[in-house]
Amino acid sequence: MKSNTLLSAAAAYLGLLLSFSAQALDILTTTASLGALTREIGGDQVKVSVMAPPDRDPHDLTAKPSLLSLARSADGLVSIGAGLEEGWLPAVLEQAGNPRIQPGQPGALIATQHVELIKETREGNPFFGHIHKQGNPHIHMDPVRMASMATTLGEWLAHLDTPHAAEYRSRAQQSAQRLLAFSQKASAQLQGAPGVVLYHEDALYFLTRFNIPLLGTLEPSPGVPPSATHLQELMQALRGKRGVVIRAPYQADDGAAMLAHELGWKAVALPMEPAANADLQGYLAMLELWVSTLAKQP
Amino acid sequence: MRRPLLSAALLGSSLLSLSVQADTPPENDLPDVRFSAAFFVDGVAYDATKDLTVQDSLGIYNVHGSHGHEGEGEGGHSHSHGGSLDKGLNLNNAEAAFGVLAPGWLDGRMNLSMSSDGLELEEAWLRTQFLPGGLQLKAGKMLSDIGYLNNKHPHAWDFVDQALPYQMLFAGGLNGTGVQLNWLAPTPFHLRFGVEALTGGNEGIAASIGPTSNDETGEPIYFDSKGNWPNVWTAFAKMGGEIAPNHEVLGGLSWVRSDLHQELHEYHPGINDATHGLQGEASMFGVDMLYRYDAPGEGGVGDFSLQGEYWLQNKDMSLVYHELKPKLVGQPRDLTVDSAYIQALYGIFPRWKIGARIESAGMTHEASRANATFGPTNTSTFDNLDRISAVVTWNISHNQLLRFQVSNVSGSFAEAVAGMEKEQAVHKTYNEFFLQYQISFGTHGAHGF
Known part of the structure; x- marks a missing residue:
């Protein structure tokens, strides 16, 4: 009798662990555009949270307590990079205690490192202004660069969650095609x-x-x-x-x-x-x- | 996928395929070790209607002023700017901040502050970035993370001077050398716990005088010597999060205990009848609350914040020396005092902020002689120290600001009694005017919330 109870308890525990394992990948993106693309490619396997409210200037956020808690538990982080989030993202990551999504870790994807940037030609001034030295970071406004990002995102998700790699790759391909088609139509x-x-x-x-x-x-x-x-x-x-x-x-x-x-x-x-x-x-x-x-x- | 490794380990190799792959992805973004350096210079034009500062006010929170106090806390003084300005032009503070960040490994910071008091190492610490599960360990010289304002450097203050609880009860803020363990809980809202063990001579709660003697009579005063082991312990919890999009709240509870605190109150006719020395423990309990709204407007228009802190300080001490009545040595002295501030700031035009702050120290103001054969519990005869301030800040650009502040201070101050060799406590009120210019160069770690 006693061993039966133990067995069923163990079975329930295993079931619980399995359900945790089947839980969606928890992905954080800094901007809503990156969130939209990640959501499309991730499908049901990915839960996406966006850090920067779409109606606020993404340069000017603060490392709010709610952002620290989002970063604490994320499995992956997709950011723009090239200085866009430098005023607040490092402060979030430094305090979140989550090594998996720090720059250089497999859980971190920095978009501007994967597409060609338009270089900044204007000169800065030490007292005024803010020049992004690596180039203009606002790549999300180009559907063709976003199509290339779709492929990158698909590969990245495939490596984070290999059991679903094929689904991520296929949805990434579909997304890239839709973006390129949009671009062609818009050109006309x-x-x-x-x-x-x-x-x-x-x-x-x-x-x-x-x-x-x-x-x-x-x-x-x-x-x-x-x-x-x-x-x-x-x-x-x-x-x-x-x-x-x-x-x-x-x-x-x-x-x-x-x-x-x-x-x-x-x-x-x-x-x-x-x-x-x-x-x-x-x-x-x-x-x-x-x-x-x-x-x-x- | 949050616990895949755990489940894989528990369930054996058959489920390993569910785990996060340890393979390096094909395009691994390179981790940069980033160094940053920034310099802050801060000048203040100051004027006041009386030659007084809050540190001159009378009360049991005052261990510097007319009571006399010769304790020199090692490393205890920390950026208590704003209370020591001279009328006229002041170089309030010049600060150098250096940072290092090796993502996934460590980050560190060093802050040097130069003021009329000299050069001071305010912070020099390293913090782990590799511990999993929201854990972080920090070691070195640091500003404690208790309360809300304690870890803010002067360039991040909203007013020219520091809030009264920090000026009066913490003598500028709690800063020490030691370790901090910090845990961010895996909750959907923000929940963070921390403990710290620090060595430090904070003048407010951990002042260390050591064996000394009475200046007038040469009698020895047997204060204990302080070792260099941690003598200040803190614990704090912070809870908050987004209550609605762009509306953020943060609340905190803090507790601080100092194993050793010493005060020498010197003979001061009319105010203090005899030189006496006190030694014992000190503890503090604090509550802080913050609400912040980030408005859609450009340049911070419509942004609003409301914040406040309350601190209660208890010093559980006994007499180690009494010039006139040596028999009193060993008698307990239990001092309780509190302080609070509340402030609001509003973005009225792009890059223009207005604000107000109301503060008090000594609302509770008790010197209790518990267990003594004579002498009841005394409520201090000194008045509260109150301060009301209004501020306008113009962020000229991202690295320059101009700030104007007016403050009205009232409290008990010592005044000479005509024709007699003594002073008496008198209620006084005065106004202060500050015009501050601040400029920074370079990049430094982004500010926390």
């Missing part, structure tokens, strides 16, 4: 789109991909708020041209509105990231908003 739609003035060079990859001229940025230098002199210079240089001013919802609208008004253009606020719980569809819908907004500009 964006033929003859006007030039763009951005607040920050955060959509540079999108513009470069679709041959849309970047006419200027409201920031005189990355991280420096627009100044009256700089706005005057932009007005002088752009008078008589056609274009549109685009900013993220978390970037100040006064400079954008003033410049657009002076030039007789439109000023538009467009999201830089999909919702935090988005999948690939949500990410593409965010890019589609950019395409449709630019395609219908006079």
Whole structure:
């Protein structure tokens, strides 16, 4: 009798352990775009949490207690790198006590180390501004680079969780194809789109991909708020041209509105990231908003 | 997949395929050992309506002021800036911060602070980055992680001066050499526990005088000598997390115990009738709360934070020397005092913040002579020390700020009695004006929450 009870207890314990083993991979991503791609490729085998709220500037987070706890238990971390998260991610990782997701560990994937970056050509100033030396980190605005990231992510997940490697690879391939198809369609739609003035060079990859001229940025230098002199210079240089001013919802609208008004253009606020719980569809819908907004500009 | 290795080990090789692969992935991102260095310079233009500082106020929290105290705590003084400014221009603080991070192995930090008190090594520690399960071990000279503000360097303060509980009860903050063990629990909300064993001579709770003598009479005063083994012990718990998107809370409980604390109160006619020495233990209990909202606005517009701390200090001591009544030696003296602050900050324009802070020390203010044959429990006759401050901070750029602060201080201060060789405690009020400019160069480890 006694041994029977012990056996059943042991069986229940084994069952419990097995159910733990079958638990989804816990993956943390810094931005919502990386989250959307990881969610799509990971499917049911992966539980994705996004650290940076999509409606906040990803440069300006703090190492909040909730982020420490997310990092504490994650099996993997996907970040952008190239300095985008340097103000807060190191502080999170230093205090999280989770060696598995530290840079250099198998559980860490840094996106900008796997795609080619557009180099920063402007000069910084020791008192103002913030130049990312490795290049522009906002790679998520290019669907082609994201297609390449899909393949990288698929391989990475396959190594973290070998039993499901085939599923990750196949979904990565499908995602890459969808992204490339989107890019092709968007190229056609964006033929003859006007030039763009951005607040920050955060959509540079999108513009470069679709041959849309970047006419200027409201920031005189990355991280420096627009100044009256700089706005005057932009007005002088752009008078008589056609274009549109685009900013993220978390970037100040006064400079954008003033410049657009002076030039007789439109000023538009467009999201830089999909919702935090988005999948690939949500990410593409965010890019589609950019395409449709630019395609219908006079 | 969180416990695959555990289950694989328990269930045997048949389930090994479920475990996380130890193979190196094809493209392993290289771990960089990163070094960082940053320099902070901080100048303050200061003026006040009276030549007083909070450290001059009378009360049992005051071991520096008119009571007289010649203890020199080794390493105890730590960035108690803001209380020692001269009227006019001050180089408040110059700080050098060096960091090293070897991901997956160690991180470390060293902070040097230069002020009118000289050069001081504030921190020099290494911390493990390889322990699993949310565990971290830190060793070296460190600012304790008790409370909320204790581990914040002056360049991270929201006001020019330090909050009153730290200025008055911790004599600038708890800093010591030793070890810390820290555990982040695997909970969906934030839960963190830590314990520390430190050697340190914090003036507020672990002042060490050692054998000395009465300046006037030359009589020996038998204070114990302090060894270099840990004599300050702390334990803390922090709990918090996101209550709604972009709304974060953090609460903490802290406990500190000092095995040895010594105070020498010198003869001060009218205030203190006889030179006497006290020795014993000290303990502190603290509660801290923080709420922070990160608004969508650019440059911190709409950001709001509310934070407060309450600290209760108990010094369980006995007389080791009394100039006039040697018979009293051995009699207990149980001193209890508390201090608190509450502050709010709001981002009113891009890169402009306004804030207010209300503080008090000595709301509880008891000198109890328990078990003594005479003398009841005394509630101190000194008034609370109160301070109210308003601040405006302009972050000119990411590495420069300009800050203006006005404070109103009121409390008991010593004043000479006309025509007599003695002083009396008088309630006084004065205003302080600070204009601070701060600039930093280089990169340093990102700030914690």
